[in-house]
Amino acid sequence: MKIKHDLLQACFDYANKRIANYKNELETIKESIESNDKGGDEDDDSGNGKLFNDLEKNSQHLSEANKMLDGLKNISPNSVSDKVIVGSVVKTTNNNFFISISAGKIDLADCSYFAISHLSPIGMLLIGKSKGDTIEFNGNTFTITEVI
Numbered sequence: 001m002k003i004k005h006d007l008l009q010a011c012f013d014y015a016n017k018r019i020a021n022y023k024n025e026l027e028t029i030k031e032s033i034e035s036n037d038k039g040g041d042e043d044d045d046s047g048n049g050k051l052f053n054d055l056e057k058n059s060q061h062l063s064e065a066n067k068m069l070d071g072l073k074n075i076s077p078n079s080v081s082d083k084v085i086v087g088s089v090v091k092t093t094n095n096n097f098f099i100s101i102s103a104g105k106i107d108l109a110d111c112s113y114f115a116i117s118h119l120s121p122i123g124m125l126l127i128g129k130s131k132g133d134t135i136e137f138n139g140n141t142f143t144i145t146e147v148i
Contacts (some may be wrong), residue, residue, distance in 0.1 A: 004077040004089055004148060006108050007098040011115050012104040022062035024063040029055045068101045075100060082147060084126045086118050089148040094140060099123055 075087040090097040096113045103115035116123045125135040134143045
């Protein structure tokens with residue numbers, strides 16, 4: 001089960017880093033807006049318009065990253081299931097997956113895993129499957145060799 005703990009920790013690190021980056025970006029944008037407001041020229045609002053747009057986008061990204069973190073908190077690294085569920089480590093003939101969040105490739109113990117959401121196209125194909133089941137994705141056939 002150590003692999004699940006390590007993968008989950010890598011996903012927490014990924015989500016927390018994203019949250020920190022968005023918070024820093026929001027602070028920078030807010031400071032820029034305040035600087036522009038103190039600048040004086042009331043006829044030049046074009047800069048603030050873009051900044052407010054960036055503020056909104058980054059606020060939305062921060063909200064999504066917080067939801068990602070909340071989803072990770074619901075994963076128990078000690079849970080065991082014969083079928084693929086959220087939190088499963090799935091080894092296949094082609095790739096290895098950690099059903100959690102979309103965090104990309106994670107290299108651990110001389111092995112690579114792809115952290116994917118259960119709502120991703122391949123995640124939806126894997127959910128509910130068991131060892132020995134096969135799925136087809138992008139023209140490739142995967143056979144599940146292990147569900148942890």
